[in-house]
Amino acid sequence: MTVRTGPGPRERLLTAADQLIYSQGVNVGVDALLKAANVARRSLYEHFGGKDGLIVEVLRSAADADAADYRRTMDAAGHDPRERLLAVFDRIGEIVAMPGFHGCRYLAADLGLTDPGHPAHEITRDYRRQVHELLARELTALGHPHPDHAADQLLILIDGTLAVGATRPGTNPAAAARELAEHVITL
Amino acid sequence: MTVRTGPGPRERLLTAADQLIYSQGVNVGVDALLKAANVARRSLYEHFGGKDGLIVEVLRSAADADAADYRRTMDAAGHDPRERLLAVFDRIGEIVAMPGFHGCRYLAADLGLTDPGHPAHEITRDYRRQVHELLARELTALGHPHPDHAADQLLILIDGTLAVGATRPGTNPAAAARELAEHVITL
DNA sequence: AAGCGGGTAGATCGATCGGTCTATCTATGT
DNA sequence: ACATAGATAGACCGATCGATCTACCCGCTT
Secondary structure, X not given: OOOOOOOOHHHHHHHHXXXXXXXXXXXXXXHHHHHHHOOOHHHHHHHHOOHHHHHHHHHHHHHHHXXXXXXXXXXXXXXXXXXXHHHHHHHHHHHHHOOOOOOOHHHHHHHHOOOOOOOXXXXXXXXXXXXXXXXXXXXXXXXXXXXXXXXHHHHHHHHHHHHHHHHOOOOOHHHHHHHHHHHHHOO | OOOOOOOOHXXXXXXXXXXXXXXXXXXXXXXXXXXXXXXXXXHHHHHHOOXXXXXXXXXXXXXXXXXXXXXXXXXXXXXOHHHHHHHHHHHHHHHHHOOOOOOOHXXXXXXXXXXXXXXHHHHHHHHHHHHHHHHHHHHHHOOOOOHHHHXXXXXXXXXXXXXXXXXXXXXXXXXXXXXXXXXXXXX
16 A cells, blocks of 8 residues: 555654754754654664764755755746846845744854864855856846856855844845845846 | 963953854863863853853953954044945955854854853844944944945845855955945945 | 962763664565 | 564663862962
8 A cells, every 4th residue: 555654754854853953053962853753763873874964964955945945936036137136035035034034054054063074064065056056147147247256246145134134133134135136236 | 479470260261262162163062161271160160150151251252352353443444434344344354364264253153052042142132233333333424325224234245254254265255245335335 | 377269170960962772563575 | 474674662872061069279368
């Protein structure tokens, strides 16, 4: 039959760890993760080799989801590269306003994992490169003279918005960043 | 005589913790802090009441020092508000380029201390308010129509620069941010 | 000389950390 | 019917966490 079978331990661990690691930081205890996922201790080490492996996999799938979210956001904004880029900042405005938001999870992971050799850093680096390329592509389509440089600037605005959104609640950093993004785009 | 007496245990703990907490994160062990400061265990609890008290005091003194650094940077740039504001981004460029830099310590503290009630959050919040006011004052002197809003934007650029400087080594985010800062100022 | 406050050194506490282990249960395939 | 793979529950490991405690030592005042 193989029906009515809910998500397996690997899936449950990933989704539970995704939420718990973001809300509690990368230093959450293994016990808390297992309890939240309702998974046996052994399953964690079978599927991920350890806590670090789980962290890496959580970040990887989150990065895929977030990159897809950006793509979806841009596609929903039509074909004009200007609109597609500005839509990203509108979307970030929504993200920052979501309850429970408290900063960029990738920056949090990088800051929380002291060891520079931790494999999680590669994931976050790749994710940023991916977003940068996403932005640069639109800027190129826009005919921007320096798409790479402009993408750098948009990335600064994005990271700044996420940081300010986490640390200065009540303000609307996404709207302020969007204005600057318009200036970056308009050239 | 009371001479030739080096810094006391409180001073040593503060300076050692300042470096160690930034380089290792707020989760450094108490043992590591004591060892780095060459201080008896008891002294920590006598002077700061515990690890949390030490963290708070470290952040407070660091915030004072950083705010003073911003003021000094602006004063060294002369009296023109434009020059004074742009000098901040040049200074941030230096900071980001310093060996061992790996992000804004205040954001790292906020992200590392999960408990929203931790007293350290008040310190970081006050620091940001302080910087915001510093920027807004110059913008007002510049005759900017919306100094508060512009200060918000400069703060986004600053936080974004620090984040990108930490996560995308090799790039020069301060220079890119400075261009956008010029646009914010020029109105 | 005596007393005292501030400092050091280090044992010790219970809790928790990440990780390994054994034992048991269950569903599947043959 | 039986064997096997995958999952669970939970004991257990050494290490480390933050914090408390005792014992000692030094320099100062009186």
